[in-house]
Amino acid sequence: xxxxxxxxxxxxxxPDRLLLTPGPSNIHPRxxxxxxxxxxxxxDALYFEIMDDVQELLRYAFQxxxxxxxVLPVTGMGGMEAVFTNLVEPGDxxxxxxxxxxxxxxxxxxxxxxxxxxxxxxxxxxxVDPAAVRRKLAxxxxxxxxxxxxxxxxxxxLHPLAEIGAMCREHEALFIVDCVVxxxxxxxxxxxxxxxxxxAGSQKCLSAPPGLAPVTFSPRAVAAIGKRRSRVPSFYxxxxxxxxxWSEERVYHHTAPINTVYAxxxxxxxxHEEGIEARIARHARNSTLLVEQLEGLGLAPFAxxxxxxxxxxxxxxxxxxxxxxxxxxxxxxxxxxxxGGIGAIAGKVWRIGLMGYNSHPRNVYALSHAxxxxxxxx
Amino acid sequence: xxxxxxxxxxxxxxPDRLLLTPGPSNIHPRxxxxxxxxxxxxxDALYFEIMDDVQELLRYAFQxxxxxxxVLPVTGMGGMEAVFTNLVEPGDxxxxxxxxxxxxxxxxxxxxxxxxxxxxxxxxxxxVDPAAVRRKLAxxxxxxxxxxxxxxxxxxxLHPLAEIGAMCREHEALFIVDCVVxxxxxxxxxxxxxxxxxxAGSQKCLSAPPGLAPVTFSPRAVAAIGKRRSRVPSFYxxxxxxxxxWSEERVYHHTAPINTVYAxxxxxxxxHEEGIEARIARHARNSTLLVEQLEGLGLAPFAxxxxxxxxxxxxxxxxxxxxxxxxxxxxxxxxxxxxGGIGAIAGKVWRIGLMGYNSHPRNVYALSHAxxxxxxxx
Numbered sequence: 001x002x003x004x005x006x007x008x009x010x011x012x013x014x015p016d017r018l019l020l021t022p023g024p025s026n027i028h029p030r031x032x033x034x035x036x037x038x039x040x041x042x043x044d045a046l047y048f049e050i051m052d053d054v055q056e057l058l059r060y061a062f063q064x065x066x067x068x069x070x071v072l073p074v075t076g077m078g079g080m081e082a083v084f085t086n087l088v089e090p091g092d093x094x095x096x097x098x099x100x101x102x103x104x105x106x107x108x109x110x111x112x113x114x115x116x117x118x119x120x121x122x123x124x125x126x127x128v129d130p131a132a133v134r135r136k137l138a139x140x141x142x143x144x145x146x147x148x149x150x151x152x153x154x155x156x157x158l159h160p161l162a163e164i165g166a167m168c169r170e171h172e173a174l175f176i177v178d179c180v181v182x183x184x185x186x187x188x189x190x191x192x193x194x195x196x197x198x199x200a201g202s203q204k205c206l207s208a209p210p211g212l213a214p215v216t217f218s219p220r221a222v223a224a225i226g227k228r229r230s231r232v233p234s235f236y237x238x239x240x241x242x243x244x245x246w247s248e249e250r251v252y253h254h255t256a257p258i259n260t261v262y263a264x265x266x267x268x269x270x271x272h273e274e275g276i277e278a279r280i281a282r283h284a285r286n287s288t289l290l291v292e293q294l295e296g297l298g299l300a301p302f303a304x305x306x307x308x309x310x311x312x313x314x315x316x317x318x319x320x321x322x323x324x325x326x327x328x329x330x331x332x333x334x335x336x337x338x339x340g341g342i343g344a345i346a347g348k349v350w351r352i353g354l355m356g357y358n359s360h361p362r363n364v365y366a367l368s369h370a371x372x373x374x375x376x377x378x
Numbered sequence: 379x380x381x382x383x384x385x386x387x388x389x390x391x392x393p394d395r396l397l398l399t400p401g402p403s404n405i406h407p408r409x410x411x412x413x414x415x416x417x418x419x420x421x422d423a424l425y426f427e428i429m430d431d432v433q434e435l436l437r438y439a440f441q442x443x444x445x446x447x448x449v450l451p452v453t454g455m456g457g458m459e460a461v462f463t464n465l466v467e468p469g470d471x472x473x474x475x476x477x478x479x480x481x482x483x484x485x486x487x488x489x490x491x492x493x494x495x496x497x498x499x500x501x502x503x504x505x506v507d508p509a510a511v512r513r514k515l516a517x518x519x520x521x522x523x524x525x526x527x528x529x530x531x532x533x534x535x536l537h538p539l540a541e542i543g544a545m546c547r548e549h550e551a552l553f554i555v556d557c558v559v560x561x562x563x564x565x566x567x568x569x570x571x572x573x574x575x576x577x578a579g580s581q582k583c584l585s586a587p588p589g590l591a592p593v594t595f596s597p598r599a600v601a602a603i604g605k606r607r608s609r610v611p612s613f614y615x616x617x618x619x620x621x622x623x624w625s626e627e628r629v630y631h632h633t634a635p636i637n638t639v640y641a642x643x644x645x646x647x648x649x650h651e652e653g654i655e656a657r658i659a660r661h662a663r664n665s666t667l668l669v670e671q672l673e674g675l676g677l678a679p680f681a682x683x684x685x686x687x688x689x690x691x692x693x694x695x696x697x698x699x700x701x702x703x704x705x706x707x708x709x710x711x712x713x714x715x716x717x718g719g720i721g722a723i724a725g726k727v728w729r730i731g732l733m734g735y736n737s738h739p740r741n742v743y744a745l746s747h748a749x750x751x752x753x754x755x756x
Binding site: 002003004005006007009011012014015016017019021023024025026027032033034035036037038039040041042043044046050053056057059060062063064065073074075076077078080081085105108109112113114189191192201203209210211231232233234235236237252253254255256257258259260262265266269272331337339342 | 381383384387405410415421431452454486487569589609611615631633634635650709717
C-alpha cells in the first residue's frame, strides 16, 4: 500500500482524570458497564425496547408528556442545529437571547439557515430579564420563535424561564430552550414552562459519554414543522424522519449509536433512582460548598449570585495569576481538569463543573486542596 | 414531579448476538476495552494525541495523504449529509449514480439542499458502467460533482471506481464516494482513484461501535468549499469549522464522542496490524466460502457475480419461504441476525454481512448450519 502511518501507535492508555469542566463529566461505573455491553442490531426488537425505555426516562428528565421526546445521534451542539434546522426557514424572524458564547452560537446557526435574527443581549455574567423579552415580543414584527440558553455554560448563569413560555404563547411564538448543562442537574419543567423545543447533551449532568443529544418537541412545535413552506434542508436533521425510527413505525433512518444509547439509558436510570428533586438539591448543595471553598481561597465568583448555575461555577482569575499554568499544574500534578473562559471572557475566568456523577463533596475538597497548594493561599 | 415513567425499567441485559447484517458488526474485545476506558476532556492534550493517531490511521485506511482526513460526530448517514452539505449549493448540478437504496438517498440529500439532480441509473443488483458516466459527463451541461456509492449495501454490489476520478478531473467535476461498507474491507485507494470526498461509518468493516463517520477531502474539495457563493447552511456540518478542531488550531467546535473515538482508534490499529491487503483477501475468501455454502443450500446470489461486494452478500429468498419467519428463527433459536431487503427488493433478498471482525469462517459455518436446520435443505 502506498500510504503508511508516519509513526507507531501503541495501545490506548488514558489516565483516570477528575473532570471538573463544563463536560464531559466522569461516568458512573454502572454507565461504563452498560457502554461496553454487546452490540446488537439497530432494528432488533430488543433494541426497540431500549429505545422505548430511553424515551420514557427522558420524559421524566425533561418533565414532559411530549410524544416527540427522543435522542439524536449527534452531540449537544448537533441538538441545537437540529432544533433550529426544523423550526427556522429562510426569512423567519427569531429572537435570540444572548448573554454568552452559546447564545452567540444560536445566532450563527439561525443566520446560516437564512433566518432573520433579532438579538436581545444581557451582559456576560447576568441573565436576560424576562420583562425585556416581553417588551421585544410586543415591539417587534411577528417573531416565529424565541430562543434562549437555559444554562449559559460560558458564564455559569442559569436563566429564569418560568414566565417566558406564556408570553410566547400570547404572541404565537415558539419557545426554544437549550438545556445542555441543565438537564438532570437543575429545575427544568418543559410542560409547566411552556417550552416547545428543547435539546441537551448526554455528557453533562446526565453523566453519560458524549455523542448524543436528547430532544423534546411539543405538539405546537411538531405542528409548526408540519406547516413549513419548504422541506427541511437536511435529511439527517429532519426530526420527523428521525422520529419515524423512534416511534412504532420503526422506519430505518440511520444506524443508531447503540452503545452510547445503552450508557444513556443507565445514566437516566440513575437519575430516576435518585429522583429529580434530590438530584437538584445535591447539585445546589455541592455548588454552595464549592463557592464557599473558593471564597476561602480569596477567589471571587463571576456570575451574579441570583442567577448562578449550580452545575457550573465560574470564578474570576485573580490578577497576576497565570491561567494556563494553574490549569496545567492541576492536570499534571493532581489529575484534575477545570476549564478556562471562552469568547469574551477567555483568560478572565475559570469554569468549574460539578455535574451529575461528579457533584460530590469529595470532588470539591479535592479541588480546593489542589488549588490551595498551587496558589499558595488560604 | 408531575411526570413519572409509565413502567419500571430494569438493568440493561442484552444478549451476545452474532451480527451478520450490513452493520453494526460485532466488535473485537480490544475495541470493547478501549470503548470503556476512562473519559478524558475533549480539549486535553492527551486527547489531541488520540485525534492525531486516528487521523494518521484513517489516512492509511483510505489510502490518502489528504490533510483533511478526520472523523465527524455523526453516523455514516451523517457523513453523507456533511459531504453534500459542504460541496453542493442551491443550483449546483450533481450527477448521482443510482443502483440501489443508498444512491436514492444521495438524491434526496442533494434535492433537499437545493441541488439540481442528474440521475444515472443501473438495475438493482448490477453496477453503473463507468462508460455511462463518461457519456453523461460529455453530454450534460457542467456538473459540479459526480457521486456514487462504492458499496451499495441494499444490493450487495461493489462499483468499479478506478477510471471515474480521471473523467471527473477532465470535466472539472468533483468525485464524491460513499465508502460506508467498503472502508477496511475492500480495495479502496482514494488518492490513486482521484476521489475528492469520501465518507464511511465506524460500525461496518472497521468493526467499531456505530456513531462516527470517517471522512476525507482532497485539496480540490477543500478549495471548492472555499469558493462557495454562500455560507455552509449548517454550523455543525461545516467541515472546515470541524477541521479547525482536528488541526493544530484546536478550536472548540463540539464535545467529541470521546469513548467511541477511543474504540475507533483501536479498531484502526487492528486494521493496520493485519494490513489492508491481508484484510481485503480475508473478506474475499470468507465471502466466497459463504456463497459456496449458500449455493449448497440451493440459494441463489442476487448481485451480479462480477460486481459482488465481499463484506455483504445478497441472496434471493426462495419462493414459498417466509422471509420474516426464517429471520426470527435465526435470531431466537441461533442468536444470529441477518437482514432483509430494503427499498425495491424488500421481501425478495436476504443481506448477509461478514464485515471486519465478523469476516471469519466460523461465522459462515454457524450461519449455514442454522439455515440448513431452518430451511430443511442440503
